[in-house]
Structure formats: C-alpha cells, structure tokens
Amino acid sequence: xxxxxxxxxxxxxxxxxxxxxxxxxxxxxxxxxxxxxxxxxxxxxxxxxxxxxxxxxxxxxxxxxxxxxxxxx
Amino acid sequence: xxxxxxxxxxxxxxxxxxxxxxxxxxxxxxxxxxxxxxxxxxxxxxxxxxxxxxxxxxxxxxxxxxxxxxxxxxxxxxxxxxxxxxxxxxxxxxxxxxxxxxxxxxxxxxxxxxxxxxxxxxxxxxxxxxxxxxxxxxxxxxxxxxxxxxxxxxxxxxxxxxxxxxxxxxxxxxxxxxxxxxxx
Numbered sequence: 001x002x003x004x005x006x007x008x009x010x011x012x013x014x015x016x017x018x019x020x021x022x023x024x025x026x027x028x029x030x031x032x033x034x035x036x037x038x039x040x041x042x043x044x045x046x047x048x049x050x051x052x053x054x055x056x057x058x059x060x061x062x063x064x065x066x067x068x069x070x071x072x073x
Numbered sequence: 074x075x076x077x078x079x080x081x082x083x084x085x086x087x088x089x090x091x092x093x094x095x096x097x098x099x100x101x102x103x104x105x106x107x108x109x110x111x112x113x114x115x116x117x118x119x120x121x122x123x124x125x126x127x128x129x130x131x132x133x134x135x136x137x138x139x140x141x142x143x144x145x146x147x148x149x150x151x152x153x154x155x156x157x158x159x160x161x162x163x164x165x166x167x168x169x170x171x172x173x174x175x176x177x178x179x180x181x182x183x184x185x186x187x188x189x190x191x192x193x194x195x196x197x198x199x200x201x202x203x204x205x206x207x208x209x210x211x212x213x214x215x216x217x218x219x220x221x222x223x224x225x226x227x228x229x230x231x232x233x234x235x236x237x238x239x240x241x242x243x244x245x246x247x248x249x250x251x252x253x254x255x256x257x
Contacts (some may be wrong), residue, residue, distance in 0.1 A: 014115055021122050028129040039136050040195070041233055042254025047140040054133030061086075061126040065119050072112055 010071060017064045024057045031057075074171055153246045160187075160247075164203040166191065170238060170249040177238050178203060178210075179247060182221060187247055189238035190224045196231040209234065225257075 035050040093101065137209065149171030160166055160181045168189075170177050177194040180203045192200050198213035201256040203221060210219040217229035226234040234257070 018119055021119055025122055025126055028126055032132050036079050036137050039140055041256030043145055044140045047137050050134040051086050051137035054130045058126045058130035061123045063125045
C-alpha cells in the first residue's frame with residue numbers, strides 16, 4: 001500500500017507529535033509537584049481536578065502514541 | 074559462495090551511502106534502514122514517555138485517594154497534652170497527636186503563650202529543635218529555620234510552614250484541639 005505522505009513529511013509529523021507528548025509530560029510533572037505540595041499543605045480542594053487533568057493528559061499522550069503507530073504502519 | 078541480496082528491500086539505506094556490497098560484513102548480515110531506525114527509536118522513546126505519563130497519572134490518582142481518605146477520617150478528637158505547671162517558660166514538650174506517629178512539639182514562649190507544631194521539618198522530615206531565645210525552630214539536617222510564632226519557614230530548604238496544632242486549655246491542662254496544615 002502506498003503511503004499517503006512522504007517519509008520526510010512523516011518525520012515532521014512524528015517530531016511534532018513527540019514535542020506535544022513532551023510538553024504534556026512537563027505539564028504533568030508540574031501538576032504532580034503542585035498537587036503534592038497542596039495535599040501536604042492541607043489544601044484538598046485542588047486534588048480532584050488535578051487528578052482529572054493528569055488523567056486527561058495521559059489519555060492525550062496515549063492517543064498521540066496510538067496515532068503515531070498507525071501513521072508508521 | 075556468492076551472497077544474494079535479492080531479499081533485501083530497496084528501501085534499505087546505508088549510513089555512509091556506499092553500495093550494499095561495500096559495506097562491512099556485520100552490516101551486510103544485519104542491514105539497517107537508517108530512516109526506519111530513526112522511526113523505531115522515536116517510537117520507543119515516545120512509548121517510554123507515555124509510560125512515564127501513565128505513572129504520573131497514577132500518582133495524581135493516588136494523591137486524590139489519600140486526600141479522600143483523609144477527609145473521610147474527619148477532624149481529630151481533642152486530647153490533653155500536659156499540665157500548664159509542668160512546662161517552664163522557654164521549655165518544650167514532645168508529644169504525638171492525633172496518631173502515635175504524628176510527632177509534635179509544644180513550646181511555652183511566655184507565661185501565657187503556648188505554641189505547638191509538627192516536629193517534622195517540611196523539607197525531609199528531620200526533627201526540628203525549638204530555640205526560644207532566638208524565636209525560631211531549627212532543623213539540624215539542612216539548617217532549615219522556622220519562625221516560632223507562626224511556624225513559617227525563614228531560611229534553608231523548607232518551603233512549607235510547619236503544621237500547627239491548635240491549642241486550648243482545660244482545667245489547668247494544655248489541650249490539642251486540631252491540626253492545621255498550611256501551604257503558605
């Protein structure tokens with residue numbers, strides 16, 4: 001089956017996806033440290049929304065990875 | 074015996090661009106498509122990043138569960154610590170509240186002034202030592218310094234204030250009422 005995009009284009013797309021994954025990961029790391037600080041400080045109000053955002057970030061990352069695998073096939 | 078390369082796809086490229094026949098034997102035995110190898114390396118790297126992302130998400134959910142468990146436990150019951158007369162001005166008493174592993178320190182800063190904080194430094198949980206004359210609590214491990222009046226960090230690595238134990242008096246005794254955890 002012929003590729004719809006050239007290899008160079010695919011490289012660019014995959015590099016872009018990787019950048020988004022890394023940015024989401026940095027966001028998650030920041031979120032985790034901020035949530036831990038809030039939790040240890042007794043501020044329990046932010047913990048549930050932060051857990052939801054962290055899970056959404058993971059799902060986005062997983063979705064991007066899934067797309068990457070599909071593009072490479 | 075001549076080697077046959079008919080089964081090697083045309084897309085296989087060599088890093089130096091020379092023909093396949095001129096490549097060293099180890100590369101001829103294991104031909105590597107360099108652009109494809111880049112793809113595999115990035116895919117593996119992304120897979121690892123997604124795994125790290127999963128670990129972070131699990132950590133967030135774990136904090137949420139711990140928070141829910143703490144809130145379900147409710148506030149602590151009040152408890153007598155020590156008789157007022159037993160603590161001299163400038164003296165300190167160690168106690169645990171509300172659980173046996175929650176180490177606290179009670180300090181009498183003036184005749185009618187008592188303060189109590191968690192005795193675990195908010196940096197790495199070393200025991201803090203009250204210094205009433207200087208008006209501070211010192212952490213000997215990394216030279217953290219907390220204000221004795223408020224429990225807020227003054228110097229060193231700690232960033233969060235010490236959890237404060239709310240105190241009351243009851244029939245000549247100092248009573249621990251609750252623990253106030255703070256971020257600032």
